[in-house]
Amino acid sequence: MRQEPLTFGEALALVEAKVKQKIDFQSYVNNSSNIKMLERMLTSYQEKKEQGTTHTIPNGCCMADKPFLQEDDAYFISHILIDDALPEHDENNKPFIKHLNDCYWCFKIYSQVLREYYWGRQKIDKCLGGPQ
Amino acid sequence: MTKSFKDISLHELLEICTDESSANHQSAWAEFIHRYKPYIYKVVQNRYLAWGQKSTDITFADIIDDIVNDVFLILFQDGGRALQLFNARNSDKAFRGYLATIANRLTKRKLTKYLIPGAVHDVADTSEQQPGIEKEARWQFFDYIVNRIRKKSGKNQKHTERDILIFNLYLLEEFTREMIEAQPLFRNIGHRVVDNVLMRNKRKLDRDDENILREILDL
Structure with a gap:
């Protein structure tokens, strides 16, 4: 049972697992601030799904030393939990991929979150007895 | 003077x-x-x-x-x-x-x-x-790799940007093939694509590029 604070990427993996109805949060974490974080992200996911996902990359954000991925939970929630299931997934992601190649700081944030997300998924799969 | x-x-x-x-x-x-x-x-x-x-x-x-x-x-x-x-x-x-x-x-x-x-x-x-210190310098290598591969790929290659991202995740962030394939961005890519991308992009960096990166980054 996870006591220490979750990283953002781990939380994404848990919300994804919840959305796919594999797990309930309490089986994995019992720290109240972790639960709050997960529920907040789940609510954000539900709102985004109802609204539809139309996120754009702001122009010049990274030139100003303010990489837009920094603290942008919503983008990752859309990217990982919603966009991934869309048929036009590949085409929609092209501007984002280009941006990650243009902006080192966003690339760093993206790789950090996705690394945490990967290991979060590994832990969940292990608990569930293998990749689902 | x-x-x-x-x-x-x-x-x-x-x-x-x-x-x-x-x-x-x-x-x-x-x-x-x-x-x-x-x-x-x-x-x-x-x-x-x-x-x-x-x-x-x-x-x-x-x-x-x-x-x-x-x-x-x-x-x-x-x-x-x-x-x-x-x-x-x-x-x-x-x-x-x-x-x-x-x-x-x-x-x-x-x-x-x-x-x-x-x-x-x-x-x-x-x-x-x-x-x-090192963090400040590291983006220089990122920038260098992106520019070199874009230049060598030309405009006709369909997946240049995707391939550059895969290459940088592997080279600079030490992602394994499994980690790359598990990412939402790359879940639809075919088997062995990551291996091919890595091999292709290594070839695009010439011997001088490799030497200089190895010298500086210990790659």
């Missing part, structure tokens, strides 16, 4: 240092050494002291001088190729970070290979204790 180099900008200084045909080439290098040798010396000295000054009886100053000379060899060689790699020429801070990266790598290599094998792994890596 002899041009004074004391007040010229970093940008101008690097331009002349990397232009062997310039009449001021040697004077520019003299100014470069005057401006940056104390800093390089300090970086090497700090690195050396952090790693193992008690493990050898070779005199301290000789070793430091030797490593600092090696740093300058790297900077001088191939018409200043290592300096040509540096793009943020308006930032002295970023440039010092770049020099620190090279100096740290060479110190580590020297101590590991010739002086105190194994000692480098016995003490904590001090790079984390120097926030802002």
Whole structure:
């Protein structure tokens, strides 16, 4: 049972697992601030799904030393939990991929979150007895 | 009339240092050494002291001088190729970070290979204790790789941007193939695509690129 604070990427993996109805949060974490974080992200996911996902990359954000991925939970929630299931997934992601190649700081944030997300998924799969 | 180099900008200084045909080439290098040798010396000295000054009886100053000379060899060689790699020429801070990266790598290599094998792994890596030094320089390599691969790919390749991202995640962030394939961005790519992308992009970096990246990043 996870006591220490979750990283953002781990939380994404848990919300994804919840959305796919594999797990309930309490089986994995019992720290109240972790639960709050997960529920907040789940609510954000539900709102985004109802609204539809139309996120754009702001122009010049990274030139100003303010990489837009920094603290942008919503983008990752859309990217990982919603966009991934869309048929036009590949085409929609092209501007984002280009941006990650243009902006080192966003690339760093993206790789950090996705690394945490990967290991979060590994832990969940292990608990569930293998990749689902 | 002899041009004074004391007040010229970093940008101008690097331009002349990397232009062997310039009449001021040697004077520019003299100014470069005057401006940056104390800093390089300090970086090497700090690195050396952090790693193992008690493990050898070779005199301290000789070793430091030797490593600092090696740093300058790297900077001088191939018409200043290592300096040509540096793009943020308006930032002295970023440039010092770049020099620190090279100096740290060479110190580590020297101590590991010739002086105190194994000692480098016995003490904590001090790079984390120097926030802002290596990290500041690292984006230069990222930028370099992106530009080189874009240039060599041309405009007709459909997946150039995707391939660059895969390559950088592997090279700079040490993602494994499994980690890359598990990402939402790449879940639809076919089996062995990652392997092919890595192989293809390695080929796009020529021998000089590889040498310079290996020299500086220990890749």
